[in-house]
Each structure stands twice: as C-alpha cells, then as structure tokens.
Amino acid sequence: MTRTVPHRGSGGRVVAALFRFQSLFGLVAVFVVAVVFSPRHDGALLFLDGDNLFNVVRAVSEIGIMAVGMTFVILVGGIDLSVGAVLGLAAVGSAVLMVDSDFGVFAAVAVVLLIGLGFGFLQGLASAVFGIQAFIVTLAGMQIARGLARIWSGGQGVAIAYGDGPGEAPLAFSLLGERTFNGLVPIPALIFAVVAVVAIVFLRTSAFSRHMYAIGGNEQAARLSGVPVTRVKVAVFCICGFLAALAGIVHAGQLNQGSPNDGFGYELDAIAAVVIGGTSLMGGRGSVTGTVAGALLLGVLNNFLGLHGVDPNIQLLVKGLVIVVAAGLQRLRPAG
Amino acid sequence: MAQRRALATVFALALTLSAACGTTSENSGQNPQPGAAGGDACAGPDGTYTIGMSQANVAEPYRERMDDDIRTAAAKVPQFTVEFADAQQDNAKQVADVENFLTKQIDLLIISPNEATPLTSVVAKAYNKGIPVIVLDRKVDGDAYTTWIGADNVEIGRTAGKYVAEQLLPNGGKVGELRGLAGSTPAKERGDGFREGIRGTNIDIVTSSDGDWLREKGQAQADAMFTANPDIEVVYAHNDPMAEGAYLAAKAAGKEKSLKFIGIDGLPIPSGGLKAVEQGRLSATLIYPTAGNEAVETAKQLLIDCEEVPREQTLTTELITIDNAATVYDEANS
Numbered sequence: 123m124t125r126t127v128p129h130r131g132s133g134g135r136v137v138a139a140l141f142r143f144q145s146l147f148g149l150v151a152v153f154v155v156a157v158v159f160s161p162r163h164d165g166a167l168l169f170l171d172g173d174n175l176f177n178v179v180r181a182v183s184e185i186g187i188m189a190v191g192m193t194f195v196i197l198v199g200g201i202d203l204s205v206g207a208v209l210g211l212a213a214v215g216s217a218v219l220m221v222d223s224d225f226g227v228f229a230a231v232a233v234v235l236l237i238g239l240g241f242g243f244l245q246g247l248a249s250a251v252f253g254i255q256a257f258i259v260t261l262a263g264m265q266i267a268r269g270l271a272r273i274w275s276g277g278q279g280v281a282i283a284y285g286d287g288p289g290e291a292p293l294a295f296s297l298l299g300e301r302t303f304n305g306l307v308p309i310p311a312l313i314f315a316v317v318a319v320v321a322i323v324f325l326r327t328s329a330f331s332r333h334m335y336a337i338g339g340n341e342q343a344a345r346l347s348g349v350p351v352t353r354v355k356v357a358v359f360c361i362c363g364f365l366a367a368l369a370g371i372v373h374a375g376q377l378n379q380g381s382p383n384d385g386f387g388y389e390l391d392a393i394a395a396v397v398i399g400g401t402s403l404m405g406g407r408g409s410v411t412g413t414v415a416g417a418l419l420l421g422v423l424n425n426f427l428g429l430h431g432v433d434p435n436i437q438l439l440v441k442g443l444v445i446v447v448a449a450g451l452q453r454l455r456p457a458g
Numbered sequence: 459m460a461q462r463r464a465l466a467t468v469f470a471l472a473l474t475l476s477a478a479c480g481t482t483s484e485n486s487g488q489n490p491q492p493g494a495a496g497g498d499a500c501a502g503p504d505g506t507y508t509i510g511m512s513q514a515n516v517a518e519p520y521r522e523r524m525d526d527d528i529r530t531a532a533a534k535v536p537q538f539t540v541e542f543a544d545a546q547q548d549n550a551k552q553v554a555d556v557e558n559f560l561t562k563q564i565d566l567l568i569i570s571p572n573e574a575t576p577l578t579s580v581v582a583k584a585y586n587k588g589i590p591v592i593v594l595d596r597k598v599d600g601d602a603y604t605t606w607i608g609a610d611n612v613e614i615g616r617t618a619g620k621y622v623a624e625q626l627l628p629n630g631g632k633v634g635e636l637r638g639l640a641g642s643t644p645a646k647e648r649g650d651g652f653r654e655g656i657r658g659t660n661i662d663i664v665t666s667s668d669g670d671w672l673r674e675k676g677q678a679q680a681d682a683m684f685t686a687n688p689d690i691e692v693v694y695a696h697n698d699p700m701a702e703g704a705y706l707a708a709k710a711a712g713k714e715k716s717l718k719f720i721g722i723d724g725l726p727i728p729s730g731g732l733k734a735v736e737q738g739r740l741s742a743t744l745i746y747p748t749a750g751n752e753a754v755e756t757a758k759q760l761l762i763d764c765e766e767v768p769r770e771q772t773l774t775t776e777l778i779t780i781d782n783a784a785t786v787y788d789e790a791n792s
Contacts, residue, residue, distance in 0.1 A: 163563055174561045181554045277641035281575040281599075299579070377549050377576035386548070428558040434516065434544035 141455035144448065145399045145415040152419050156426040168429060176308055182421030183310035184209070184369045184376075185388060186414060189395035190321045191365030193413045194358045196396055198337045199405025200249065200256035202359065204263035205366040205392055208238055209385030211271040212370025217280035217380030220291035227294045235367050241267060242363020246356035264389070271382035279381035282374065298375020310372045317365065321410040334358065338405025394441070395420055398448040400455075416448075499565055499590050500764035507566060507761050509540045510559030514572035514596075515547040518671075519699075520748065523725050524570060524594065527750025535758055549576035556580045560587065566761060568753050570594040578602075590760045594749045596643070605756060607749040607771040611647035612654070614744045614775045618694060618720055619655015621742055621777055626692050626718050630660020634683045636669040636676050636695040636704060648696045648722060664690065669700040676700030680707035692718045698731030698743055705739045714739075722746055724778050726790035736783035745786070747773040 140147065160169035168174060188205045195202045212234045219230040241263065248259045282291045298309055325331040333354045336344040345351045369388075374380045399416030401408025423444065427437045501507075509532065516522050525542055532538045543559070545552030552572050557580065559567060567584050571577040574597055582602035585591045591603040622633065635652070638645030645668075653663070665687050669676035676695060680703060683690065693708075695701035701721030708714040724731040724745040731743035752771060759765040778786060 161562060168561050171561055173557075177554060177557045177561070181550070184550070279573055279575060373550065377553070378579065379549070379573070379575040381549070381573065381576075383547075384549070424554070425558065428543065428555060429562060431541040431543070434542075434546065 138455075141451065142400065142409075143412070143415075144451050144455075145412045145419060148398065148448065149415045149419040149422070152422050152426070156422050159426075159430075161429055169426065174425065174429075178421050178425045179311040179314075179418075180308040180376075181424070182417050183308070183314040184373050185391045185395060185420070186314045186417040187317050187369040187372065188366050188388060188392040189399075189413045189417050190317050190410055191362035192389075192392045192396050193399070193401055193408060193410050194321075194334065195256070195362045196338075196393075196401050196403060197334050197405055197408055198355055198358050199341065200355065200358070201260065201393070201403070202242075202245070202263075202362045202366075203257065203260040203389050204241070204245065204267055205362065205369075206385040206388035206390075207264045207267035207271065208241055208363055208366035209370040209373055209388055210380075210382055211241075211267045211274070212238055212367040213374040213377075213380035213384045214271045214275040214280060214382055215367075215380065216295075216371050216374040217282050217291075218274055220295060221280055221282055221289055224288060227292045230295075231371055234371055235364055238363040238365075238367020238370070239360050240363070242359040242361070242366075243356060245363065246359030249359065250352045250355035268382065271384075275380065275382045277382065279379045279383075282378045282380070295375055296378075298372055299378065310376060313368070313372060317368070318410060318414045325410055330354065330357070335406055338407070340406070391420065394445050397445055397452075400448070400452060402452060419444075499588060500761055502764060503537065503762050505565075505761065506537050507539070507757075508562070508564045509538055509566045509568060509757060510556070510562070510564040511540055511542045512552055512555045512559065512567065512569040513542060513544050514552060514570050516544040517546070519725055519727060519730065520723055520746070521570060523727060523730075524748035524750045527748050528568065528754055531751045531754035532757075535754065535762075537762060538754070538757070545572055547572055549573055552577060553580045556584060560584055560589075564589065566590045566592070566757050568592045568594060568757070569598075571596045571598055574598050590757075592753050592756055592760075594753055601769075604760065605767045605769055605771060607752050607756065607773065609747050609749075609773045609775060611644045611746075612651035614722055614746060615648040615651020615653075616655040617651075617775055617777055618648075618722065618742075618744055619652040619657075621655075622652075622692055622694065622720065623656050623659045623661055626720075626741060627659075627661055630662075631691040632662050632664045632687065632689055633692045633694055634680070634687060634690040634704075635663050635666040636679055636683075636693060636700045637666055638668075638696040638700075639670045640668050645696055652694055663694075669695065669703065671697050671700065673699035673703040676703030677707045678703075680704035681710070684708065684711050684713060690717065692720070695719065695721045697721055698723045698725070698734060698740065701731070701740050701743070702734055705734075720744075724776070724786075726787050732778060732783050732787040732790075735778050735780060736787065738780065741779065743778045745776040745778060747775070749773060 156169045157167060160167040192202060215234040215237060216230055219225040219233060245259050245263045248254050249256045284291055284293050284296050300309055333349045336349050337351055337354055341351060373384055395417040396413050398419055399412030401412060511528055513521055513525055516525060528540060532540045543555035545555055549572050567589055569581060578599040581591055581598050585602040593603045593606045595608045597606055637649055665683055667679040667683060669679050684707060693704045695704055698721035701719045705714060705719050708717050718741040720742045721731050721740055722744045724743040726732050734740045735743050756767050759767050
C-alpha cells in the first residue's frame with residue numbers, strides 16, 4: 123500500500139487496475155453468465171429468483187467469513203490450514219455448551235470465540251516466536267482441533283433442539299438460521315458483510331495493516347525498520363482463529379447441529395477464495411475486497427453449476443480450473 | 459484508487475442486497491400448492507415429472523450404486539427425468555443441493571441424508587411446499603416427509619450372527635469384529651444385532667476394533683487382531699470392504715485358508731461383496747438393499763398412479779453364500 127507505483131502511462135494504470143480487481147471483474151463475468159444461461163421456468167430466470175440469490179449469499183457466508191481471516195494470514199506471508207477444523211470445533215462447542223452445559227447464547231458464543239482466538243494465538247506463537255513454518259504449525263493445528271472436536275462431542279453430531287428446558291438451546295440462537303429486515307437478508311450474510319466491511323476499513327486505515335503489508339513484502343526489511351513482526355504475526359493468527367470460530371457458530375446455527383466432521387476441507391475453499399481474490403500467496407499483496415468477490419464468485423459458480431445439474435465430478439474440475447486461471451492471471455500482473 | 463476500492467465494496471454489498479430485494483417479489487408472487495403437504499403433486503400418467511435426487515456422498519460404492527439403481531429404474535418410466543446432486547459428505551452442501559432443487563421446482567424429492575438433524579429443516583421446507591419427499595437409508599427427524607425406505611440393520615446383524623452360529627461355528631468358537639465408524643448408527647445396530655444372533659451359543663467376540671468402513675483401515679486393524687488373537691476363527695466385518703481388508707491381512711499372514719470372513723452390503727458391482735463371495739474370499743455377505751428401485755416405484759405410485767404409500771417401507775435382507783452369489787449378481791444386473 124505504501125509502495126510507490128512505478129511510473130507508467132495511463133494505459134499501464136488501467137491494466138494494473140484490471141488485474142487488481144480481477145476477482146470483481148471475474149465475479150461480474152460469472153454473474154452475467156449465470157444470468158444469461160440461467161435455467162428458466164415459465165419464462166422466469168431461476169438464477170435471479172429471490173430465494174435463489176438468498177441461498178447463494180447464505181451458502182457463501184461461512185467460507186467468506188473464514189476467507190477474510192485467511193486473507194490477513196496470507197498477507198503476512200503465512201497460511202492457516204486449521205480453519206476448517208476450528209470451524210468444526212466451534213460448531214461442536216456451540217452445541218455442547220448450550221445443549222449439555224446449559225450456557226446462554228452470549229456466554230456460549232463468547233467462550234467459543236475465545237477458544238478460536240486462543241487456538242489462533244497458540245498457532246501464531248508457534249509460528250512467529252519459535253519460527254516453525256505456518257504450513258506445518260497449522261497442519262498440526264488442523265489435526266489437534268479435529269481431535270478436540272471429536273473428544274468434546276463424543277464422536278457424534280450434537281443436535282441442537284430449541285426451548286427453555288434443560289438439554290435445549292435458547293431460542294435466540296436459532297436466529298442464525300433465519301432472515302432479518304422483514305425476511306430480506308439472511309443473518310449469516312449480514313454477519314459476513316459486517317466482518318468484511320470492518321476488515322476492509324481496518325486494512326485501509328490502521329497502522330497495523332501497514333505493518334502487515336510490510337511483513338508480507340519483506341519480513342527482514344520490516345523487522346529492521348522497526349515493525350513489531352512477532353506481535354503482528356501472532357495477532358493475525360488470532361484474528362484468523364477468531365473468524366474461523368465465528369464461522370463455526372454460524373455453521374451450527376444453520377444446521378442445528380455441531381458435528382466433529384463439520385468443515386472438512388473448508389480451509390481449501392477459503393484459500394481458493396483468497397487466491398481468486400488476487401491476494402498473493404507470497405504475502406504483501408492483496409485485499410479483503412478481492413477475497414469477498416472471490417468468495418461470491420465461487421458461490422455463484424457453485425449455484426450455477428448446481429442449478430444446471432452439472433455432474434459433480436465435472437464441477438470439481440471447473441472449480442479447479444477457475445483457481446488455476448485466477449492464479450495464472452496474477453503471474454501476468456504488473457508489479458505494484 | 460480509494461474510489462475504486464469503495465466502489466468494489468459497494469458492489470459486494472449490492473450483491474448481498476440484491477438477493478434480499480429479490481426475496482420480496484418471490485414471496486408475493488408464489489403461491490404454494492393448496493391441499494395437504496406433499497399430497498397434491500399427482501398429475502397422472504399424462505404429466506411429466508422432474509425428480510431431484512440428493513445423495514450424501516457418491517464416493518461410497520453403496521451410494522453410487524443407489525444412484526445407478528435410481529437412474530436405471532427411472533429410465534423405464536418415460537414421464538420421469540431425474541437430476542442428481544452429490545453433497546460430498548457435507549451437510550451444508552446437501553442443504554444447498556436441496557435448495558437448488560426447490561429453485562428448479564422439482565416435482566418430487568428423493569434424499570439419502572448425510573445426517574439426520576442438519577437436513578431435517580430443508581426436507582421439511584420441501585415437504586411443506588407440497589413436494590412429496592422419499593427418504594432413503596438414513597432418516598430425518600420429525601415427520602415432515604412422505605415415506606422412508608430402508609433396511610433394518612439390527613435384523614441384518616442378527617442374520618449374520620445366526621449364520622455364524624449355525625453354519626460356521628456350530629460348536630462355538632472365537633470371533634473378531636471389525637466395526638464401522640464409531641458413533642454411526644449402522645455400526646451400533648449391526649454390532650448389536652450380531653450379538654443377539656449369537657446369544658445362547660458358545661461363540662465369543664474376543665476382540666472388536668473400528669475399521670471406519672474402510673478397506674485399508676480394516677486391513678490394518680485385522681493385522682493387529684491376528685497378532686494379538688491368533689485363535690480367532692471368524693472375522694465379522696460391518697461391511698464388505700473391511701472384510702476384504704481382513705482377508706488381505708490374513709493372506710499376508712498365511713492364514714486365509716483357516717479363517718472365515720463375513721461382510722455386509724453385497725453390492726452387485728465387480729468390486730462388491732457378491733463377487734467376493736462368488737470368488738471364495740468371503741464365506742458370506744448380507745444384502746443391504748440400496749432402495750433405488752423401490753424409490754422409483756414409490757415415485758410412480760405417488761405421481762402417476764395417485765396412490766397412497768406407507769410411511770415406512772422396510773426392505774428385507776438376503777444371506778449370500780457361494781450357492782446363490784452368482785445368481786443374485788446376475789439378477790441384480792439384468
């Protein structure tokens with residue numbers, strides 16, 4: 123962000139802007155394709171059906187929330203493979219605390235968010251202080267979170283039933299599965315939007331974010347110029363763990379259950395959203411805006427392929443190709 | 459650049475809101491079908507029908523076969539078009555799959571749920587819109603579905619136990635058990651049923667380990683089992699792949715001739731249990747029906763014949779030995 127753009131003509135600037143917002147253009151393109159080629163029913167475009175768009179943004183919320191945290195970690199040159207497992211742990215935690223331990227909604231949510239934060243903190247410490255590669259630390263963290271979730275749940279999904287009695291979760295938690303503003307907005311999407319806006323503002327305005335970009339650009343140089351590298355890195359992992367736990371709470375609310383197998387493979391979807399969003403896996407370059415667009419792009423694509431009944435195996439191929447193309451475009455992108 | 463970023467943010471939010479705005483028009487424009495939930499879908503033999511089949515995980519051979527059975531059976535009904543979705547063992551994905559079907563306004567939903575509780579509300583949503591719902595294999599909570607078709611795992615386990623007691627070890631003996639995934643209902647039921655089947659005999663289950671339904675896990679667990687309990691005579695595995703894994707472990711230890719193996723599922727596919735019995739690796743397997751044919755038959759009754767169907771349809775199992783393996787395989791694939 124603080125780097126100066128190398129001098130070039132206005133044509134170069136346009137090209138640079140195109141690449142910077144590739145995921146937005148990609149999103150618009152996929153959206154247009156989805157509209158144009160939408161299956162029809164009595165002449166109406168099914169893709170633009172209100173319930174369908176509602177499903178798209180709701181389905182994308184959990185991955186989106188995680189992907190925002192993932193963007194932070196990747197910006198400092200790290201990676202967090204544990205987010206899917208932490209989502210599972212948080213979903214189990216929400217269910218067990220409310221159903222078995224009779225916690226209120228706020229107490230349960232607070233405890234689960236703290237667990238996510240603490241988990242991220244430990245991973246950050248291991249990575250930043252002891253210098254173990256983030257890939258290895260969070261690979262181990264993934265196993266540990268999954269194991270904890272299995273132990274905590276007794277190996278089975280914990281169903282969330284609502285009511286006032288013992289063994290029932292407070293009715294307020296069921297809001298996560300619902301809509302607000304007169305049934306206009308799914309609450310998970312609202313949470314995603316708030317997380318995204320806060321993250322975007324934070325990245326644009328805080329000194330902390332300048333430190334993040336500096337570390338991701340050149341950690342050694344950042345350290346020498348007085349950036350508190352260790353502290354920033356630990357904090358970034360905390361944020362990522364916190365958001366993964368938040369996604370897990372949303373997940374439990376959506377499915378009325380916390381299962382230790384929840385969120386399996388979600389870390390890859392989150393990373394995919396970040397990569398499609400144009401954030402460099404080398405660190406130092408990227409934006410939350412891009413990630414949000416990347417997550418929505420994947421969501422629209424999933425929905426489009428699903429509506430067309432495309433063979434699930436072909437769907438995997440298509441999504442893989444989209445990721446490769448997005449990453450390939452980044453290679454062509456001019457520096458700055 | 460700041461402006462561009464702001465624009466980007468606005469766009470992202472706009473997409474969220476566009477979803478929101480669309481919802482109102484949808485709500486006012488759509489009238490759910492009148493009459494009882496799941497009841498009025500029948501338009502007789504002159505109608506054409508789109509059926510949505512939501513599968514929990516096609517990567518499991520049993521579920522792949524279920525889809526295949528539905529595909530084959532539906533191809534014989536000219537009024538039916540079936541669309542398939544695969545949730546890849548993810549509850550959230552399966553919810554989205556069913557929602558996509560609802561968007562496409564399918565006429566009937568067949569679902570083989572990944573897990574009961576997380577799928578309950580979306581199944582109820584379909585049912586309450588007037589779409590008949592056929593639930594296969596695993597159930598959902600509550601009663602917002604038209605009919606459930608599946609098999610009785612306790613009965614299957616009991617039949618396996620009786621077969622071991624009467625045919626393999628009439629004078630008693632020691633059995634090693636390879637269990638399905640811990641915490642899953644079929645693993646519990648197949649284990650409990652077997653214990654009922656051998657009750658009152660001199661048969662002991664001397665060791666039990668979790669094979670998680672997987673061939674490679676069954677093999678590794680059987681390796682340990684044969685080392686720790688060299689006097690085991692029969693291996694009872696909760697599915698055929700684990701039984702095959704145990705056979706491989708026994709072969710590596712040079713024991714495959716003296717041991718007997720039984721599995722469950724009996725899939726009529728080249729890599730399935732029927733062939734394993736026919737080729738002599740397994741002594742027996744028990745058919746766990748996919749319910750695919752029955753699902754299409756039920757769909758026909760609901761949509762074309764306008765008939766009532768029972769709430770629960772429990773399918774019977776069949777004991778497969780070397781005597782009938784080849785015949786049953788051929789019948790299933792004819």
